[in-house]
Amino acid sequence: MKILSLRFENLNSLKGHWKIDFQDQAFQDNALFAITGQTGAGKSTILDAICLALYQQTPRLDKLTQSKNELMTRGCGDCFAEVEFAVKGKAYRVYWSQKRARGHADGNLQAPICELTEIAGKVLATKSSEVLKLVTELTGLDFSRFTKSMLLAQGGFAAFLNATSGERAELLEELTGTEIYCEIAQYVYQQNKQIQAELTLLTEQSKVLSLLDETQRAELDAEIATLTQQQKNLTAEHKALETAFNWLQQTQKISVDIEAQTQVLAKINQQKQHFESKEKALINAEKAAKLTPLFESKQQAAKQHEKVKQQLLEIEQKRKSNKALMEDALKDQELKSTQLQVQQQKTTQVLDEINSVLMPLELAIADKQSQSQQLNQQQLEKSATVKQEKQKLAEQQLQITAHHQQLQTLQLTLQSRAYIPKISEKLSTISLQLNQLSEMQDKQLTLSQILTSIEQKKFDAIKSNAHAQQAIKSLMTQVEPLESTLQQTKSDINRALSLLPDASIKAASTELNNIQIQLEQCLSALPLVDKLDRIEADLVKITDNKIHLETTLQAENEQLLVWKSQGQKLAEEVNNTEKLLEQDQIIQSLSALQMKVEESEPCPLCGSLEHPALINYQKIDTSHHQSRLNEQQQLLLEARNRYSELNGQLKSNQQQLQQVQSSLQALLLEREAQLQLWSSNAYLMGQEYNAQSNALLLAQKQSLALQVQQLTQKIEEVRRLESLHSEQSNKIQTLSADKNNLLLTQQQSVHIQNSLTEQFDALSADAAQMTLKMDAVKQTIVTSLPEPYQLSASSDLTFLNPESIFNQPEQWLAEATKQVTDYQQQLTQEQQLQQQLSELSQQHLLAQQVMQQHSELLQQVTTQMNVLTEQINDALQQRKSQFGEVSQEQLREQAQQQLTHCQEQVEKAKLALHALNATEQALQGESSQLITLEKEYKDHLANVEAKFSNALAVSLFTDQADYLDACLTQDEMQSLMALRQQLQQQLLTETTRLQTLESQFAAQQALKLTELDLPQASQALKGSESKIEQYQQIYATKLGLLQADEHAKLKQQDLLKQQQQKQENAQHWTLLNKLIGSADGAKFRTFAQGVTLDNLVYLANKEMANLHQRYQLKRNINQPLALQVIDLWQANTIRDVKTLSGGESFLVSLGLALALSNLVSHKTQIESLFLDEGFGTLDANTLEVALEALERLNATGKLIGIISHVDALKERISHQIHVSKGASAGFSQLAKQYQFNEAQ
Structure with a gap:
């Protein structure tokens, strides 16, 4: 694994965005580099950034989360770290960042953001847990191994060398992952224990099986x-x-x-x-229904005749009304014609007046109004021009006044700041003096902080001494009760052990394990019993259903036979009756021939002279036999329907019976299978299933559970007391160690007080001397300022106050520079205002002359406008008096509308008269038709009444009322x-x-x-x-005994086979447990740690040969995990590692650290190494040896970074990353070449 680059922002004192590219040519040429800087500058923060990006935590802090982040720079709202690294030639980028809400420094912390990608851009993981897991898988290093193989943090060098045997065992286990050997030993112990218990159980189960002998089997x-x-x-x-x-x-x-x-x-x-x-x-x-058609015809004819008579009356009434309307319409027509003639005369007179009077008058008015509009437009234009000129004059006057006021104000300001030119001359000198004073103040502040720190340390030392004395007294009062309690706890342990089997937790645990196995087997058997109970209940129910169906089927079969017999009998009777009727029909069809047959004459059909059939023939009652045939056919149909219905029901019940038999067979098979499971169950072996099996198993379960609970409570009580005893012993030991530590703390406090007093006196003298120098510089600055009597009343006395100069020198210099610049700008502004004021005065005079000319022209137009307005008003008054305010078109239209209205009224009157005449003719024709129709309906009514009366007379009804009473709906x-x-x-x-x-x-x-x-x-x-x-x-009981014996024999054979297999497996586990097994895993773990320590000593001695050839390491024979030093220069003398000096301890620790790095990185090739350890304890020669060893290690291709502030180290290593403290307190920075910008 190799670190390729590091980029981070706002971590601890390193505020800002920084990037260190370890692939840069400078690192390629000098792969051994140093990270230098003052104490507290932030050198270790660079290594913290690497750990933070890779593992989301640092060697000095726990994992950073949403609730805690002490690594973010104060006053910042975000921070991040990014590392590019390579594993097996493939490059990756891992990123970690965290922000505060809205990016504010006082905002709440947000959830961290993590991401792992390939350099090519493929995203591998974004969740923090996934990123951490994948980084560990890719590198083969978790955080602990990383900090022991690639990044050796402060305080980690001598941790392994000076550790006790127990601590060294824990370190070896943590560093090399040998905790697996402890787990293997514990697993072997537990597995052997379980297999032995299972073997014992199989033996016991085999013994409890009981089998029948041959005699018992034959009798059964x-x-x-x-x-x-x-x-x-x-x-x-x-x-x-x-x-x-x-x-x-x-x-x-x-x-x-x-x-x-x-x-x-x-x-x-x-x-x-x-x-x-x-x-x-x-x-x-x-x-009565036979007379109903005639009666209804009679009623219909009467209704029709009455309806026609009514219509005829209505027509006559309409004709009378129409004649009256015709007379009124004729009178209205004559009146409307007279009104039309009068209106025609009025219309002709109105049109003549419009043409001769109104038209010339309106033409004259329109001409004068056009002239008035032109004059009005001229008046508006002149008024707007005069108004603009007045406004322009007012604006110019305001500008002139404003410029006068500005000029006066500016002149007063310049007079009040007459001292500015003098300050401008001495400003550069004062700036130099203030810089000198600032440097003195920084030194004075540093001295003051150191003095305050010393006073605080003295106070802390005194306070620590007092606390130590008080704590020693408190510890002495705690030890005595604890010793008494310890003895009482020991007695309680003995008493609790006496309640356990064999007074041993081991024996009790074994017994508890056996009981728990029995309880689990009992619980596993309960579902089997429940299922058997359900099967037995279902068997009873289905058997009852089967018996019922069989009984029903037998009865239905018998009924079916009865119906079948009855149907056959009825079919035979129907057939006989049909034949009898058929014969009768044939005889009837031959009745004509029968009449021709005479005695002693041959038959026309057969030629016989004797006719016995005709002599003996008796005629049958055809209607009676036909009725009987219908009844027989109906009974036959019902018999067939009943037979079909019963047959369908029979088939349905047969299907149900088949289903029930299938269900019964399935249940019997299932019951047999469950009984086989019963006989094969280890816990139920030797027991027989019956109705009480469920209750018996529940009672056994409760008994076993109670035994488990009671034994568990006893074991837990013993363990609790043993744990309490251990805690009390540890507490007594801890209190004794605390007492010794407090006595040592007292001695150290006295020594620290004396040392701090000497430092305080020396630094106090330096601070007093610095104060005198600062006062002298302040006096020089004060004498450079103007005297108070030289200032006007409006001068800025706050600005010239010496306190403001010395309290805030940078702000004062900036203010002074601004005052000088403002003064010069105000002088230039004064000249510009005077020139602008002269130009505005000339423009104002010219505008006054222009306004006078436009006012005279406006007066002339106004006079002409008044004369023309009077003429227009006179003409309008004349028109209004003669014709009103209505226009020519409206007058013509009104006259024409009145004439048209009269013509329309005449036409309407003519049309109304014509319509009434037409109505009279139509009514007259309709009346003639109705008279003819009424006569026809009257004749038809008389004819229908006569027919109904004749039919009623020959019926059984006496009159029409009697007929109506008999009628029904x-x-x-x-x-x-x-x-x-x-x-x-x-x-x-x-x-x-x-x-x-x-x-x-x-x-x-x-x-x-x-x-x-x-x-x-x-x-x-x-x-x-x-x-x-x-x-x-009885049969089921005997058969169950026989089957149980068969199952018991099979079970015994199976148990013997399992016992033989378990015995072979148990021998292997017994041997393995004897070699490495133990309850706490210590046997195999100690052996593995010893082998690991041997390997580590071998690797460390190889490193020591390069570091210092005087010393070699070896294991202590008497103490398995202890170390000793072999002094090769003193005849291979063996001595304890604690006898080494500080420099020697560092070299040996460095050798161990490098060996640990090689040991831990057995899965991953380490190509980068960072050492964060002070080299200040080394003398010149030892330092030289250490550097030569690191250079040799660098020659193998590793990138090695060292954090130190030792001057000799700085001179020896040419390539350095310097961390310097900034001007502001609490922040540091790297060289500018490491400052990151987006262009990179």
């Missing part, structure tokens, strides 16, 4: 055979009883139906008797006729049905299937069912 087979035969005999008896019972039920049902049918027939006869009175009325109504007649037909049909139908039922009853009685009555047959059937059920239960 014989009992099952006997029960099978007995069950067949009982089933046959039960079927015979069931058939007899169904026959009794059917016979009883037919008897009930006959009784009910007799009642129905009696009811129909009663209805027929009630209908006799209505039938008589129906007969009379049918006879069409609906009433149809209703009575339908009722009569319905009663006849019902009587025939119900009689036939009764005969059919009687025939069925006789057929049923002839079968005589049993001598028992219905209650006795029902009791015998129930007894038979009870016996069958008892034998079935």
Whole structure:
């Protein structure tokens, strides 16, 4: 992995947008570079930016989120970091940024934005979690490994070297990922424990199985055979009883139906008797219906005759009204003609006056008005010109006045600022003096801050000393109660252990595990029992349904046979009756020949001389036989319909029976399968299924659950007490360590107080000397300013106040420069105003002369306008007095309209008279027609009345009233006729049905299937069912024992096979557990950490050979993870690493760090290395050795960056990235070449 470039903005003190391109030629030529700068300038921030972009956190801060970001520069609303890196020759870009709401520095933090892309532009991930996961996968380094292999942060060098054995084990596990060995050891231990428990369980299950011997098996087979035969005999008896019972039920049902049918027939006869009175009325109504056409013709003729008479009267009335209207119309026509002549004379007179008087007068008025408009236009133009000139004069006067005022104000201002030229002469000198004073103030401020810091540190040291004394007392009071509590906790642990099996958590856990396995098996068996219960209930229900359907089918088959026999009998009777009627028709058709046959004469057909058929022939009643045939055909149709209906119902029940039998067979198969599952279940093995199985399993479940709960509580109590004991012991140890630390803190506080006092005295003297120099410079500046008596009353005293000069020197210089510039601009403005005022005065005088000329011309036009207006008014008054205000066209139009109106009135009167004449002629013709029609209708009415009277006389009705009483409406007649037909049909139908039922009853009685009555047959059937059920239960029990024995044998064979397989597997896990397994994983983890440490020591010694050939590292034999140093220059003396000096510790730590980098990066080639560690503890020679080692490492192609402020390091490394503090407090910056702009 190689870092290609870094771009970031607003991180810590580095405010702004920066980019460092590690592929730049400067880095290619000098791959070993240094990041230099003052302490706190922001050197480590560059490495923080790399970590932030890659892993969204830094070595010095936790992960940055929406709720916390301490890395963003103060006063900024956003920050970001971007890194381009290469892995295995492929380049990627990873980006991280965060903003505040609306980009404001005080806005709420927004959610961070992350993105990982290829340099080519393909986006790989945008979610923070996905980006972090993908970066780890691509590089093979998580954050911890990255900070130990590529970026070695401050304080990380000596962490591994000075760590204890336990801490070193944790570091090795974290750095190299060897925690997997701990997990493997724990997994092996748990797996071996589980397999041993399963093997034990299989052995116990095999022991509890019970099998039948050969004798028991033979006895059981014989009992099952006997029960099978007995069950067949009982089933046959039960079927015979069931058939007899169904026959009794059917016979009883037919008897009930006959009784009910007799009642129905009696009811129909009663209805027929009630209908006799209505039938008589129906007969009379049918006879009256024959006279109804004549009666209706008579009524229609009378209506027509009356209607014509009425129309004739109406016509005569209309003729009288029309004659009166004709007389009025003739008078109106004569009056309108007279009015037309008068109007014609008036119109001629009006037109003559318009032509001779009005037209010349209006022409004269129009000419004068045209002249008036021209003069008026001239008057308006002159008035507008005069008005414009007046306005122009006023505007010029205002400009002149405004320029006078501006000039006066400007002159007063210049007089009040007469001191400005003097300040302008000394402004450059004052600027230099203020810069000098600013530098002194910065130094004074720095001294003041240092003094304040020293005072605060002294106060903190005193406060720390006091707190330490108080804390030591508090710790002493806490230790004694804790020791007493520790002893009590130990006693509680012993007492809790005594309640566990074998007084051991291990034994209790084993027992708990066994009980939990049994509980899980019990819970898994409960659904099986529930399903068997449901199957048994369904079997009972379906069996009952099957028996019911079989009984129903038997009864329907018997009924079907009865209907079939009855239908055949009825068909035969119908056939006989049809043949009889057919023969009678043939005889009737030969009646003519029969009349010609005489005794002793040959037959015309056969020639026989004897005619016995004619002698013995008896004529039959054809209508009677035809009626009988209809009744027989109706009964046959009903018998066939009943047969079809019963046959369809029989087929439907047969289908239902088949479905029920299929469902029963499926349930039996399912029950068999569930019983097999029952026998194969490890927990249910040896138990038999019965109705109480569910309750028994529930009780076992509750018992096992209670045991698990109680044992779990005991184990948890022991563990809680052990944890409490450990916490109390750790707390006592922690308090003792805190006491020692506090005593050391007291000593350090006293030493710090003395040192800070000496520093404070020296710096105070420097601050006093600096104050004297600043006062001298201030005095020089004050003497350069104008004296107060030289200023006018309107001068800017605030601007010339010495306090404003020294408090805000930059603002004062800017204000002074602005004052001088403004003063010069005001002088130029004064000259311009004087010149403009002279030009405005000349323009004002010329405008006054022009306005005087235009005023005189306006007066002349006004006089002419007044004379012409008087002439126009006189002419208009003359026209109004003679003709009013109406125009010529209106006068002509009014006269013509009046004449036209009179002509229209005359025409209307003529048309009205003509229309009335036409109406009279039409009414006269219509009256003649109606008189002829009335005569015809009168003759027709007399003829119809005569016909109706004749028909009524020969009918059974005495008069017309008697006829009307007998008449019924069409609906009433149809209703009575339908009722009569319905009663006849019902009587025939119900009689036939009764005969059919009687025939069925006789057929049923002839079968005589049993001598028992219905209650006795029902009791015998129930007894038979009870016996069958008892034998079935006994049979099921015996068969279940036999099947259970078969399942037990199979189960035993399966258990032996599983036990053999488990035994082989358990041997492997037992051996593996013996080698590496342990409950806490320490056995295999310690071994793996030792191997890892050996590898690390080997790699570190290779690095040490390049750094310093005096020292080598080795493992401590007595302490597995401890380190020792071999001094090769002292006869290979072995000593502890804590005896190394500061410089020696740094070299050894650097060697370990480089070795850790190689060890951690076993999956990824590391091509970049950043070291953030102070080299200040090294002497010149050691520093030289370290640099030579880094240069050799650089020669392998790695990019190496070092953060340091050591001068020798700066001189040795030519390529540097310098971080300098800015002018404003708290911000730093890089060189300008690293400042980023969008053009890049």
